[in-house]
Amino acid sequence: MERSDAGLGWRLAGLSVTVEHAGTDLDAGGDAFLDTAAILQGLDLIVTTDTAVAHLAVALGRPTLLLLPAVADWRWLRGRADSPWYPTFRLLRQPRRGDWTSVLREARREVDRRKAGCTH
Secondary structure, rough: EEEEEOOEEEEOOOOOOOEEEOOOOOOOOOOOOHHHHHHHHHHOOEEOOHHHHOOOHHHHHOOEEEEEEEOHHHHHHHOOOOOOOOOOOOEEEOOOOOOOOHHHHHHHHHHHHHHHHOOO
């Protein structure tokens, strides 16, 4: 991760996009999760791990890449790249314990693939 030129966010994994931060008051107060939902609605693709954000993203119908360890929670089953519960999930699994490089490489390929097909 490196700081962006404008200082507004972070550049990740050599991607040509900047992840901007929403500010210190994001998720503050009683409607905190609504802020997260609003941000997710504005994204073309969510790349995350097995967290509340992942579940919220797919509950909103957002396309989501879920990065999983080699031994994942039971709900993600085994040997699948999809989820019977969440049709907008794509599951990216470590091929072996501790190998996040392969998972991130696959996530980057998927981001690039989607970006190439983007018309806006």
